[in-house]
Amino acid sequence: MSNSNDPILAAGVVLTRPGRRGPQIAVVHRPHRADWSLPKGKVDPGEHVLHAAVRECDEETGIVPTLGPPLTTQHYQALGQDKLVFYWRAEVNAEEGFAPDEEVDEVRWVHLPEARGLLTYPRDADLVQEAMDLPLSTPLIVLRHAKALKRADFDGSADSQRPLSGKGRSQAKSLVPLLSAYGIRDLYSSDAVRCQESLRRYAQTISATINIEPALSEEGHEQHPKRAARRLMDLMNERRPSVVCTHRPVLPTLMSDIGALNGADTGALDPKLAPGEFVVLHRHFVGDNRPRLIAIERHSL
Secondary structure, rough: OOOOOOOOOEEEEEEEEEEOOOEEEEEEOOOOOEEEOOOEEEOOOOOHHHHHHHHHHHHHHHEEEEEEOOOOHHHHHHHEEEEEEEEEEEEEEEEEEOOOOOOOOOEEEEEHHHHHHHHHHHHHHHHHHHHHHOOOOOEEEEEEEOOEOOOHHHHHHHHHHHOOOHHHHHHHHHHHHHHHHHHHEEEEEOOOOHHHHHHHHHHHHHHEEEOOOHHHHHHHHHHHHHHHHHHHHHHHOOOOOOOEOOHHHHHHHHHHHHHOOOOHHHHHHHOOOOOOOOOEEEEOOOOOOOOOOEEEEEOOO
């Protein structure tokens, strides 16, 4: 339960699209504040911050975004209370149609110099500059499967057949909008039932097939840990938005190899993920070289 001393949480995006003279940025006019700002809004009670960023952008601009790398979190006072606003660089996923209202009555697409001059608050102008300085990237999500049925409660002979618990099924449902926020298209899973079930709801949502990866199972990793690491590195080189679902004992090996890639703070690569927790690896590709990590973020349910 929150109290009056807790900061206000909000989420937003620097929404971009290609333009004839380079990338354009969406800025919104708020009539009740008479200012030009970036699409953002408060996180609803119980709402995940990723979902809030997508929802607020949709509500204010009529555009469903695909999230890219995280940007600097804004921290300031609003009506005497601390406010934290989490931002991501984002691209257009789908256009639902702008509907002006009392919150936002105009959306403009402008280039960087125009955005810096139009935005009311210097912190927003700095955020736009930060977003434009980032190279293009593609996410790879490493997910620990949702909460499984306890081993003591499972009657089967093979642990790989142990399914998700009721809590785990709820977590799998909660993962759907979060994976969707990053535009995940390719799904990879250990051959264990609990991993496949963690992704099945999302796979059904986007009509995708789950690719089975025995090397990323507990048993496969125990027998050939290097094979598991090599397989993840293969997937790191795939230039598509992807998710890999695996197990707690496999994560230290995978995170160690990921940490060998340069370009980002690897502090988020602690392999101790809770059930349903995941790490997002934002990869920038240049030519035929190995991907460079430009950002890493970590999210729980």
